[in-house]
Amino acid sequence: MLIDYIWSMNIESKLGDIGTNIFSVMSGMARKYDAINLAQGFPNFDAPEALKALVRHYIDSGFNQYAPMLGIASLREAIAHKVDRLYQRKIRIDTEICITSGASEAIFTAILALVPKGSEVIVIEPCYDSYEPSIRLAGAKAISYALEGPDFEIDWQRLSDCISDKTSMIIVNTPHNPTGKILKPSDLEQLDTLTRNTSITILSDEVYEHLVFDGKKHLSLVGHDSLFERTIAVFSFGKTFHCTGWKVGYCIAPEAIMQEFIKVHQFNVFCVPHFIQHALADYLLQTGSYDGLSTFYQEKRDVFQDIMKKSRFKALQTEGSFFQIYDYSAISNQSDMEFSTWLTQTHGVACIPVSAFYQEAPDDRYVRFCFAKTEDTLRLAGNRLQEI
Ligand SMILES: Cc1ncc(COP(=O)(O)O)c(C=O)c1O
Structure with missing residues (x-):
């Protein structure tokens, strides 16, 4: 029956x-x-062996119940230290960082929390496949701006033609999957000019932040004073420490954006594995870990x-x-x-x-x-x- x-x-x-x-x-x-x-x-x-040993240690030490919703303080502190060291920004750990279930959860939660129903989100294609379905589930519409090979450079004039009074968010990804391109200082300036004095938020997918070649430098939107005011940036420990199956990541945003993010995060996953967070907190502070x-x-x-x-x-x-x-x-x-x-x-x-x-x-x-x-x-x- x-x-x-x-x-x-x-x-x-x-x-x-x-x-x-x-x-x-x-x-x-x-x-x-x-x-x-x-x-x-x-x-x-x-x-890495050292990271796996820390995970075993923290399981055996009993960190097997719910973690705090934002993530444990020591991991948020270790991240804040890294962000200051690499991108010269002092992040407030109580209001500007949240540990997430991989970057995927951060992307999904950010879109659900920040994209109003009926609005439009600009996605720069080719792009990671979770963006567009997440936008649709939020009741919004993805507006595609297509990059062209072999250079896959962003033509900011063409991209600005995609902006309308319905645009609520622009999603960028650097280093970029699948092209391997990175945003240059001039790209950040163009993005800033386009979005300054608007209510457009920026979702910056930076999961490959530590994988930049030929002496080039990753430019995090977190390190850009003006862009950071309207940005939520997402990161992935899975990509950084070869542990994609653990699904732990984090996001950084100014308090006003983070407040909205957390409202959705608490009902989405609430928190992520406690023992892994302790292991990552210790490992991040080890010299040379990234x-x-x-x-x-x-x-x-x-x-x-x-x-x-x-x-x-x-x-x-x-x-x-x-x-x-x-x-x-x-x-x-x-x-x-x-x-x-x-x-x-x-x-x-x-x-x-x-x-x-x-x-x-x-x-x-x-x-x-x-x-x-x-x-x-x-x-x-x-x-x-x-x-x-
Ligand atoms: C550009 C991009 N963003 C986000 C993710 C998802 O990261 P995570 O495994 O931490 O959820 C991936 C994974 O392949 C990716 O390539």
Whole structure:
């Protein structure tokens, strides 16, 4: 009887046109065809031993009940110390930081809390796939501004044409997934000029803040005096410390924005694992816990690019993140989805079609590879790709 009842229910889907995301699809395909998974953005090496030891220690010490809603004070203090050191801003730990269930929760919560129903949010595509569905669930509309390869530079004049009196938020992502581009000082100035004296908030996705290459510097919006007044910036310990499965991140915003964020956060997750927060608080203060990450990942990028030089794939510039876009037009004229499927099934290397990061994708021949892998894996994949 109960089963009959469930089957007869007519559920009106809130995200009717949205299926399984491309990362799960390509990872599933990689498993099925026993392919090397350079598709989904996660490291195939483990979190640091010292950090894992701290997690074990804090589980055994009994930190297994709810944590405070904003996160434990020592972790917020350690983050404030890092932000002061890297971005020269003194954050008030009681009103301007919240520990979240990964950057994903911070993004979702920020959009639900700050985007009014019926308003518009500008998303710069290609972009991370959670932005647009979150905007829709908030009852708002995503207005896409599409970047064009191979440079993927923001044309601020074109972007300003997307702003209307309904615009409530602009989402930026630096270093950028999937292009690996980073925002320059002139980008921040343009964004500031566009949004100053408006009620537009900025959601700044900075999950790859520690992965910037070739001596370049990550420019956090938190470090920009004027932009910070209207910004909520989100970060991810998963990306920083190779522990994506723990789903712990945080966000930083001025008090007025954070107050609204917390109202939603408290009913969304309330708090995140207590013992992990203690471990991260100690680990963040250890010398070198994040300082060497750019070099660590740059070496991986360079290993992969070196092998791929002997292939028919053409590398686009990547300045940060752990992604690299390749142009495969010298190999095939297939669509990027067809090509990614073929590559996974026939040559045993999984990637992500860049069109998946757009609402309306241009007809380009680009795929994204993730180089957050061991050198052996990168060499094995590179050798396979050279043969095509
Ligand atoms: C640009 C971007 N933002 C947010 C996230 C989500 O981060 P987390 O795993 O901490 O939720 C990802 C993960 O791939 C990402 O690439």
